[in-house]
Amino acid sequence: MRAAPYPVQTGIMPAVRRVCDQIKFAVRMGEDRPITGYGGRATDDTVRCSETMTFNPLEHRGIPLDRQLRNWRELNVEPVDPDRADPYTKCRIITMNGIETEAIFFSHHFSRVCPEMEVKQQLAEDRYIEQQQQKTVNWLLPGQSSVLETTIAYEQVAVDLTGWVARMEPDPYLKQAYEFGVLEDFDHLYRYANLYEMIEHRKAEKLVDNLTEVMPGRPTMLHHRDPMDNVRTPYDRNQAQPISKLHALTIMAAEQQTMNFYMNVGPQYMEPIARQLYQEIGLIEEEHVTHYESLVDPGETWYERLVHHEYNECYMYHSFMETESDPKVKAVWELHLNMELEHLRLACELMRKHDGREPESILARELPPPVTFEPNKEYIRELLATQVDLTTLGAGYVREAHERFERMQSRIHGDEKPPSERVIDEHREMFGQEYRLQSEGDHPVQSLREVRVSR
Ligand SMILES: [Fe+2]
Ligand SMILES: [Fe+2]
Ligand SMILES: [Fe+2]
Numbered sequence: 470m471r472a473a474p475y476p477v478q479t480g481i482m483p484a485v486r487r488v489c490d491q492i493k494f495a496v497r498m499g500e501d502r503p504i505t506g507y508g509g510r511a512t513d514d515t516v517r518c519s520e521t522m523t524f525n526p527l528e529h530r531g532i533p534l535d536r537q538l539r540n541w542r543e544l545n546v547e548p549v550d551p552d553r554a555d556p557y558t559k560c561r562i563i564t565m566n567g568i569e570t571e572a573i574f575f576s577h578h579f580s581r582v583c584p585e586m587e588v589k590q591q592l593a594e595d596r597y598i599e600q601q602q603q604k605t606v607n608w609l610l611p612g613q614s615s616v617l618e619t620t621i622a623y624e625q626v627a628v629d630l631t632g633w634v635a636r637m638e639p640d641p642y643l644k645q646a647y648e649f650g651v652l653e654d655f656d657h658l659y660r661y662a663n664l665y666e667m668i669e670h671r672k673a674e675k676l677v678d679n680l681t682e683v684m685p686g687r688p689t690m691l692h693h694r695d696p697m698d699n700v701r702t703p704y705d706r707n708q709a710q711p712i713s714k715l716h717a718l719t720i721m722a723a724e725q726q727t728m729n730f731y732m733n734v735g736p737q738y739m740e741p742i743a744r745q746l747y748q749e750i751g752l753i754e755e756e757h758v759t760h761y762e763s764l765v766d767p768g769e770t771w772y773e774r775l776v777h778h779e780y781n782e783c784y785m786y787h788s789f790m791e792t793e794s795d796p797k798v799k800a801v802w803e804l805h806l807n808m809e810l811e812h813l814r815l816a817c818e819l820m821r822k823h824d825g826r827e828p829e830s831i832l833a834r835e836l837p838p839p840v841t842f843e844p845n846k847e848y849i850r851e852l853l854a855t856q857v858d859l860t861t862l863g864a865g866y867v868r869e870a871h872e873r874f875e876r877m878q879s880r881i882h883g884d885e886k887p888p889s890e891r892v893i894d895e896h897r898e899m900f901g902q903e904y905r906l907q908s909e910g911d912h913p914v915q916s917l918r919e920v921r922v923s924r
């Protein structure tokens with residue numbers, strides 16, 4: 470008989486077992502701290518919640534790769550409660566799904582260009598675990614949520630994750646890229662919130678829970694730029710601070726997942742306005758992926774990139790482990806962190822062997838402060854007041870609508886209003902006003918204040 474990958478725990482209360490089957494090897498009765506690793510037994514090296522102020526992932530051992538595989542019961546996670554879950558818990562789930570999806574596709578791309586059989590085999594082993602992590606994480610989302618409700622959560626992620634990253638980014642050019650992008654996803658949130666009330670007759674405030682405002686950002690119709698103007702100048706891998714590399718990977722992964730999501734769910738709607746709005750915003754997410762991925766230095770070797778991916782997974786799981794309010798979800802972050810520590814160790818070995826360089830030379834000595842979901846209302850308002858009229862020209866930013874921008878605008882819009890404008894018009898027609906959630910007062914930009922129509 471094959472030995473179970475993890476020794477079965479005994480003495481776990483049925484309720485706890487029901488809740489935590491998927492992480493049964495990570496939760497031990499009688500201790501309120503999840504444990505990780507060998508046989509469900511904490512070792513001196515495994516990492517537990519809130520035990521670390523400073524944390525260097527290179528100094529901790531995780532769970533050996535051959536003990537990371539989960540069976541069906543362990544993969545069968547209980548989703549969060551759609552009505553009672555903290556919106557930011559859902560945001561963390563969506564973010565980590567994007568991070569895992571990027572890890573998987575990066576590994577596939579690496580494998581396709583890698584001639585070394587041994588490396589391809591190791592990538593395949595690791596990637597299978599990344600897939601199990603992705604399944605665990607994304608399946609925490611509740612099936613009761615509609616596609617549009619999940620969409621609104623995706624845009625809330627884009628606003629509050631990018632907002633946080635923009636505030637923390639030390640490099641002014643990179644900071645500008647995040648400040649520019651966040652005002653666009655902020656507008657998407659407003660357009661989808663109007664669609665939500667029209668087709669589901671519910672208000673988005675229950676979803677965003679007053680943590681994020683809902684009002685116009687840079688109007689979506691103005692996001693359609695000539696594709697060449699979406700390409701930014703990359704950071705220099707020898708000059709950029711480690712935190713800048715982590716930020717770029719995180720936002721690229723989140724936007725890429727949003728793009729993938731809209732590519733697939735858009736045609737599931739019957740209502741023409743919904744189908745069209747997903748097409749329009751889906752094309753803007755393509756622009757956002759181009760914008761953010763071009764920040765990453767293409768001179769990084771494949772092994773270096775692998776190390777950065779695994780390090781960033783450690784950083785993100787560690788961040789969310791430290792800030793998570795839902796104990797069951799927190800246990801997943803903790804377990805996955807302990808898996809990622811081993812992925813990172815293996816990636817570092819590959820880099821030493823194939824690049825002949827020490828990973829320590831490119832990595833931070835300790836993790837930066839945790840990525841935190843928190844309101845960014847004042848920051849967004851300040852950006853609205855100062856940057857709403859920006860567009861891009863080449864790799865820079867301008868305030869004037871230049872020739873290439875105008876040509877693209879007239880080609881894509883023809884002489885018609887795009888879906889993002891029509892959704893607001895149709896909402897006004899149905900309800901006499903548009904949907905907004907302005908908890909902090911009037912819109913900071915005069916021209917974007919609400920126009921009420923009489924019916
Ligand atoms: Fe992962
Ligand atoms: Fe968006
Ligand atoms: Fe976006």
Ligand SMILES: [Fe+2]
Binds near residue numbers: 572599782809812813
């Ligand atoms: Fe990983």
